[in-house]
Amino acid sequence: MTRTLVITGAASGIGKATAERCRAKGHKVIGVDIHDADIVADLSTPAGREAMIAMVAELAPGGIDGVLTSAGSANFDKPGMVLATNYFGTVDVIAGLRPQMRAPGARCVAVASTALLAASDETLDLEDLCLAGDEEAAVARAEKGGFLQAYPGAKRALSKWARQTTVKPEWAAQGVTINTVAPGVVKTPMVEGALADPRQAATIREKSPKATKDYAEASDAAELMEFLLNCETDQIVGQVIFLDSGSEAITRPNL
Structure with missing residues (x-):
């Protein structure tokens, strides 16, 4: 059965690979990005998210069957924007499209x-501000703490939000699930460039050890994303699935 899917960050990386895989399987994909997409929108702003949600309704008047929020930012010099994009640019989109x-x-x-x-x-106070929905205060806190707090704090807050939200009556009980995928090193062009530099490669291997022969390709991530977007089972609920070549298992063998 053909499904209608919304994928943010669809112009590059994991989002692009997943969009291509889903289209190849016959599904309709509405791609969202800041350029080269069906919907061009800046998800770091509330106005951009609202416009995007309205445009999805126009492009899919019959409704949608899945959402992948792959849009994100890792701009070291703009921690507030990183927080706004990576947390609110996901949770507001998913909740707004419900x-x-x-x-x-x-x-x-x-x-x-x-x-x-x-x-x-x-980062707990930052995460609490995110979960409370106070974007203005959360962004200000991210600016104060810098990238090294904003990025991991936003990602952990996102995983908490997904777990707390999907078990509410209007979600999993209605057959609508939310899960989170936590990629590790994925060989995008940017990462390939870093791995080609001996010093950067050594740092990556130290911080992200791998059990597999090589790090993941975008196609590896796309395979998992496509499955989660289209699986019939409703029994995968609120999970954080690491796609990281074994890094998390190596660093947390006993959880």
């Missing part, structure tokens, strides 16, 4: 990162 999701059967997949494991007690 009325358009066909139930039962709709599936939501939020892209986090293994960086969530680097979040600490220092």
Whole structure:
């Protein structure tokens, strides 16, 4: 059966690979990005998110069957924007599209990162602001703490939000699930360039050890995303699935 899917960050990386895989399987994909997409929108702003949600309704008047939020930012110099994009640019999109999701059967997949494991007690207040929906205060806190708090804090807050939200009556009980995928090192062009530099490669291998022969390709991530977006089972609920070549298992063997 053909499904209608919304994929943010669809112009590059994991989002692009997943969009291509879903289209190849016959599904309709509405791609969202800041350029080269069906919907061009800046998800770091509330206005951009609202416009995007309205445009989805125009392009899919019959409703949608899944959402993948792959849009994100890792701009070291703009921690506030990183927080706004990576947290609010996901949760506001998923929550805002809920009325358009066909139930039962709709599936939501939020892209986090293994960086969530680097979040600490220092980011708990930032995460609490995110979960309270106070974007202005959360962005200000991110600017104060800098990228090294904003990025992992946003990703851990996102995983918490997904777990807390999907078990509410209007979600999983209605057959609409939310899960999170936490990629580790994925060999995008940017990462390939870093791995080609001996010093950068050594740092990556130290911080992200692997059990597999090589790190993941975008196509590896796309295979998992496509499954989660289109699986019939409604029994995968609120999970954080690490796609990281074994890094999390190596660093947390006993959880």
